[in-house]
Amino acid sequence: MAVALTMAQMKVAVLRHSFHGGRAQTAATGAVLGVLFAAGTVYLAFAGPDLLAAGYAVWMLGWMLGPVFMGGGDETLRPEYFSLLGLPSRRLAAGLLVAAFVGVAPLVSLTALLGLLVAGVRLGPANALLAVPAMVLQLAVFVLLSKVSVALVGLALRSRLGAVASGVLNGAILAALGQIWVFFWAFGETGVPSAVWYLPSGWGLRAVQGDWRALAALAVLGLLLLGAWAALLGRRAGATRPSARGRRPMTAATVNGAIVAKELRTWSRDLVRNHQLTFALSYGVCFAASPLILGWDGMLPYAGPIFIVMAAAMAANLYGTDGTALWLTLMTPGVSDVRGRQLAWLSAQAPVAIVITLAFTAITGGPWPLMLALLPALLGGATGLVPLISVYGLVPGTDPHRRSGNPLRTSEDDGGLTGLAYLALALVLLTGVPAGLAALWFGWAGVAVGVVTGVLFAWGFGLLAERRLRSHGPELLETMRTGRRPRPTARSRFDELSKTKKAITWWCFGFGAIPLFPQGVVAAVFVSNDMLRHTWFLATYMPSGLRYPVAAAFIVLGLAMYGTGLWTLKPRSAG
Structure with missing residues (x-):
């Protein structure tokens, strides 16, 4: 326990001294977007249990696939840092797991898991009490699935065959998620697929609804994932060996x-x-x-x-x-x-x-x-x-x-x-x-x-x-x-802005493309081609008389955001 607490304190200290400048802005933006998604997930608890289970399935896939596609995940504390301490793999994995709960992503996910508490409160006091351990265990499973996924891909990347195979598999999974509507349509799913209740992401909600076996299953799955991660950490200790196979020498005339x-x-x-x-x-x-x-x-x-x-x-x-x-x-x-x-x-x-x-x-x-x-x-x-x-x-x-x-x-x-x-x-x-x-x-x-x-x-x-x-x-x-x-030796106009105006400018230029292009231009094209109820394009879900006006409103919003950013950066006259 002392090792775990020490690692958590180390993680807090590193984060406190590393979040500054552009990195702090990126983290703040990610936190704001994460909280918005988390709030939307909590809202699903009022819309119905099926939708909430589907929402948690998306969160689980995000934990598993996100780090694979975006740089290997959070490794503020690397296992290599502790290789000389002689810690057993399970003890090291347990300490790193506790440290993994320190950060923006776990806090945002815990906020999203408040939907379990909302669902429990709506069912009764006993269900609300069950929601607390269910939230903790569900978050632990999310984090451990992320760690195991990254470790497996990292292990695969030690050989050419593994690198190619993992690339093919990850690309296929992400493409399938991007085209999920195709599979829903093909299998006649007009609502939430029943399979989301059988995924580990749905076990916490099943436990809140009174299924004690689901809570026990979450605990057992967490222990199994912790053991798997500990084993993979032991495999990680061995460095990738350089290829000793002979290569033709590089020749070039220039x-x-x-x-x-x-x-x-x-x-x-x-x-x-x-x-x-x-x-x-x-x-x-x-x-x-x-x-x-x-x-x-x-x-x-x-x-x-x-x-x-x-x-x-x-x-x-x-x-x-x-x-x-x-x-x-x-x-x-x-x-x-x-x-x-x-x-x-x-x-x-x-x-x-x-x-x-x-x-x-x-x-x-x-x-x-x-x-x-x-x-x-x-x-x-x-x-x-x-x-x-x-x-x-x-x-x-x-x-x-x-x-x-x-x-x-x-x-x-x-x-x-x-x-x-x-x-x-x-x-x-x-x-x-x-x-x-x-x-x-x-x-x-x-x-x-x-x-x-x-x-x-x-x-x-x-x-x-x-x-x-x-x-x-x-x-x-x-x-x-x-x-x-x-x-920089010379201060730009952006550097001279106040923190509030910097934030406004950054948000306008960073997110103006979302309403302008996908929700505006692309949605209008979909509407013109009668492609209705299409993924996240809001205009395609509107009644017939509001589709084009909604798309036009998003275009105006995007242009207004870019205009606001340019107006904020415009130099002010001395007078």
Whole structure:
């Protein structure tokens, strides 16, 4: 018990000294959004037990899959830190479990689990008393499922076969969740599936309803997961062995060719990159192929474009994943590192994207102009944006040779990595808009537009990234070496704002795209195509006379948010 309390105190001390600047803003934003989702979950307790059970199933999947896709989860206290203490695996796991309850995510999840207490109060005093241990055990199961999931994927990433298999599986799971409506429709589920009551996420609610066996099952599952995590921690202690298999030597006639060869060798040997590549491919194929269950193949050709966008999101921190190796580039004059990385990234991703796009478009018989226009446009946009985003929004990463026993943990700033991924998703999608519109309006002329815009995006964004790397290379190296960004010599307009105005500006620019694009523009397109009651697009659930007005209101709201952000940043006259 003393070890567990000490680890919890260590976690509190680390968090207290690490939440500042951009990291504090990211944590605060995540906490606010989490509390909103938690409040919505508690509201489901009043709407009905089926909906509440479904809500907790979503929370469980978030705990299991979120850390796998977003940097390996919270590892403020790494098991490696305590390797010299000689603690037994079970004792170490128990201590780390107690420390895992300290943080924003567990507190937000505990808030969501208040729905169990609400459900218990509505049933009676005895049920309300049962809700308290049910909440604790349910949260423990959530946390342990997260730890075991990350540990299993980390173990898989120690071999190439495991990295590929886990990438395929994770991509398929995330794609299935994104297309869950397809499976509901296919199996005739018009309401909440009955299966949510049999998942571990529903056992707490069953216990509150008077099923004592569910409470005992939660306790037993928690103990089993704790034992599994302890065993996996013991396996984690062994470092990943470097491959001793012979490799052909890298040969290059020029220094730029050497960069391409080095990057291609990295793409073939780095198991994390193997995992990311197969994840993006699996996600694109499974997401586009899911409607085949309903007999509709119209989405199949989009597997290639989806793969490109997801692959760009996975590589958005390209320079950050190299760690301090940037000094090699800075000390080699006359080298266009950006161009070499662009060519290597294109060489690794383009053949896959081209093959699946052409194959799936041939299967469905079209639309050929649209697909052939989007393919070069998105490839060029991604090729230019990947290095550009990386050098402007670089998140300090861990040197590859110093990675912990959790290979997914390539950076200490999960929020920063997630932000870069979402930024890359949005920007790469925008690069395909001109070609896509031209193909829809003018047919085959869109292909020429796609080729031209793709070349311009790759060349222009690459040029900006190269200039940034040359002008700010030492600062980027210092950021990766220390984990802190150098203080700017000149204060920007944003730095001069008060804390309140900074928060307003950050929220307007950070979340203005949500009402503008998905809830506004995309929802209006769905309504025009009679795609009603579609996932989270509010306008599709409105009565017929309110669908377009609701979509228009969201567009106005998004534009107003961006306008407010720009107005706040506008310099004020001295008078």
